[in-house]
Amino acid sequence: MNKEAFKERLFKEVYENHWLKLYLHSLKIVDDEDDAKDIVQEVFTNLWHNFDSVGINTSYSSYLYASVRNRAINYLAHKKVIVDHERYQEAQPKSQSFNEPDVFLIEKELARQINAEIDSLPPKMAAIFRKSRFENKSYKEIADELEIAENTVKKQVSRALQLMREKFLHIKYYLFFL
Known part of the structure; x- marks a missing residue:
């Protein structure tokens, strides 16, 4: 056999x-x-x-x-x-300054920008980040699947989040003043 x-x-x-x-x-x-x-x-x-x-x-x-x-x-x-x-x-509280289509368009554009920023990450980091955040896989599951150390996965996700925060700092202030 x-x-x-x-x-x-x-x-x-x-x-x-x-x-x-x-x-x-x-x-x-x-x-x-x-x-x-x-x-x-x-x-x-x-x-x-x-x-x-x-x-x-x-x-x-x-x-x-x-x-x-x-x-x-x-x-x-x-x-x-x-x-x-x-x-x-x-x-x-629901904002009176937006109607539903405006909110939908803003959310859609924000999602597009987030995906573009994820795509701009180094390929391995982007793949690990997607598995962690979009596939809801644990660090251990990702490490096993990619045959890398669990600590490497943790560092890659942490670094990706840090880079994303830096890129979107301006958006946080923009949304605050809307």
Whole structure:
């Protein structure tokens, strides 16, 4: 049996033996069926893509439970940030000087400028930044995927944020006076 066939057989066995238990574990944490399924699917997808490089020092069961727990906790933390931001936005007084199309155009232009600035970052830094901010991947996940040190990922994201802050300092003052 070749290596790829062995990998497929082993993965299928792990998937069939653990999916339901992991789903129920995830469901207890996030309390939403679709989100629980997505979390388990992401864990198995990550396992499949990194099957050869994942260093499992314990059993697959322990590894998978920890992965589901961590991903579910990250999901809840991200969801809380979104909810808090929405509440903050709702609590802000609506400006009388803008109508909806004006706000939409300003947001669209700001998004365009942000994407242009991300594109101007060094390619590796931009890729790491996108994975961190737009794909919501942890530093560890990015490090594993790109086969680099976790500390390198942290430094690259930090440096990207610093560069972006410097570039957009003028926008903060502009928006303050609108």
